[in-house]
Amino acid sequence: MSPIILMLLLMCLTALHQANGGYSFSRLTEREILSFGGSTRINWVTEGNMEFLNIQSSGYWQAGYWQSGSAADRMNALSFTIVKEPVWGTQLLSISEDIIGISVNGVAFYSPLMGGRNMVEGETKQNADNCGGYRQQDGTYRYYGLPIADFACPQSQAIYYTGSTEMVFLGVAMDGFPIYSEWAGLVPSSMDECGGTNLPEPDGRYAYIARREYPYLISCFRGRPITQLTTHPVCTPMHSTALHCAADKVEGRSYWKTFCDVTCWRDECSRACPDFTNTGQGGGMASWASAEELYGYFTCMKKLILPHICSIGDA
Numbered sequence: 001m002s003p004i005i006l007m008l009l010l011m012c013l014t015a016l017h018q019a020n021g022g023y024s025f026s027r028l029t030e031r032e033i034l035s036f037g038g039s040t041r042i043n044w045v046t047e048g049n050m051e052f053l054n055i056q057s058s059g060y061w062q063a064g065y066w067q068s069g070s071a072a073d074r075m076n077a078l079s080f081t082i083v084k085e086p087v088w089g090t091q092l093l094s095i096s097e098d099i100i101g102i103s104v105n106g107v108a109f110y111s112p113l114m115g116g117r118n119m120v121e122g123e124t125k126q127n128a129d130n131c132g133g134y135r136q137q138d139g140t141y142r143y144y145g146l147p148i149a150d151f152a153c154p155q156s157q158a159i160y161y162t163g164s165t166e167m168v169f170l171g172v173a174m175d176g177f178p179i180y181s182e183w184a185g186l187v188p189s190s191m192d193e194c195g196g197t198n199l200p201e202p203d204g205r206y207a208y209i210a211r212r213e214y215p216y217l218i219s220c221f222r223g224r225p226i227t228q229l230t231t232h233p234v235c236t237p238m239h240s241t242a243l244h245c246a247a248d249k250v251e252g253r254s255y256w257k258t259f260c261d262v263t264c265w266r267d268e269c270s271r272a273c274p275d276f277t278n279t280g281q282g283g284g285m286a287s288w289a290s291a292e293e294l295y296g297y298f299t300c301m302k303k304l305i306l307p308h309i310c311s312i313g314d315a
Contacts, residue, residue, distance in 0.1 A: 026177050026205040027085045028053070032169050040106040051084040052226070055172070057106040078108055086176030086223045088206075092194060093175075093221040093232035094247035094254035100218050101179055101208075103143060103171035104159055107133060109179070112144040112216045113246055113262055119144045120216055122263035131157045145216030146170075146181055160210075167200070173208055175223030182211040191241045194220040214259040215244035 036042055036055070045052040057078040078099070101109035117124040119134070126134045131154075132147030147170070149158035160168050160181050167183035180199065186209065191197045195218050196208045208218045220235045233254040235245035243256040 026207065028172060028176075028178055032172075032178060035104050035169060036171075037105060040102070040104070045081065052081050053084060053176075054079065054081045055102055057102065057108075078102060078106070080174060081226050082172060082174065082176040083223070083226060084176075088222050089175075089224045092235040092237060092245065093224065094235050094245045095218060095220060096232060096247040096249065099174065100221075101171050101173040103147065103179075104169065105157065107147075108142050109171060109173075109217060110142045110144055111246075112214075113244060113257065116246070116262060118214070118259075118263040121214070121259075124263075129153075132160065146210040146212055148212070170210055173218055173221070173223075174225035175221045177223060178205065178207040179217070180207045180209055182209055188241055192222075193235075193238050193240055193243065193245075194218060194222050195241065196222060214242070214263075215257075219243060220245040 033042060033053075041056045043054045043056075045054050055078070080099075080102070095111045095113075097111050097114050099108045100111055103109060112118065112120050119126050126144075128134055128148075130152040131149045133141050133143055135141050147158075147160055148162050149160060150162050159170055164181070165184035166181075167186075168181040170179045170181055172178055177196065185200075186197075191209060194208065195211075195215065196206055199205050199207050206222070210217050219241075221232060225232070231247065231249065231252070233247050233252055235254050235256070238245075238256050243258060244262070245254050246257045246262075247254050
């Protein structure tokens with residue numbers, strides 16, 4: 001290849017990189033694909049000049065481990081297709097109360113907000129088992145965020161152990177971007193409103209980060225899911241890492257939700273903490289609130305209010 005052609009190619013790649021917000025290509029690596037095990041199967045699908053990954057779960061939890069210990073327990077059979085080379089869309093897409101990704105062991109990642117309520121913290125939370133997952137009344141099993149397992153969880157089922165400080169590959173989102181755990185040294189301000197950031201060099205790819213704090217996982221989709229389990233209304237960019245863009249299927253629109261909006265009565269939270277909320281329908285954080293104001297608001301609310309007044313009443 002001549003130097004001129006090589007230079008032009010590099011210029012084109014650089015322009016594409018900058019057009020995607022400065023983030024690198026984010027296809028799954030061969031090592032990440034090989035890390036899928038348990039009840040998952042991955043098949044390559046080619047349509048025209050496009051390549052896709054079809055990811056399927058057999059519907060059985062490997063070794064049948066639950067708190068109940070029953071080998072007959074099942075989770076829903078999963079099957080969805082992702083693009084091999086995910087790219088940023090022109091718009092942010094909201095998160096519906098449904099599957100948003102799949103883990104390396106075949107368990108589905110779900111939105112942490114179900115019925116408009118926080119499933120991870122507060123009085124409406126579900127209790128996680130020893131493997132950091134949540135068993136539903138219908139026998140299905142899911143993750144709502146970072147699946148923190150204790151040492152009572154069988155090694156074959158755990159994908160992230162308590163006390164871990166390393167960056168761990170957890171799975172893939174429905175828009176094709178990888179999902180990683182938080183790690184020591186992660187700078188929260190480096191993350192975007194969807195809960196993603198560049199992985200440390202020399203990797204540099206864009207990935208969503210599962211973390212212990214709200215909003216826990218994916219706050220909005222950067223790419224466009226191919227498998228449309230439900231609709232994903234567009235989100236207005238907010239430039240905050242402390243919000244979750246929730247889809248309202250009835251109204252066909254989205255709302256940015258604060259921790260307080262989904263965890264306790266917003267009026268009570270607002271009286272005791274600085275009021276940076278938007279009192280319009282659906283709640284949400286005012287777009288002018290700074291990162292410092294947001295941090296102070298959530299710190300105040302979580303430490304002073306949540307233990308005393310959170311309620312299952314309407315937000």
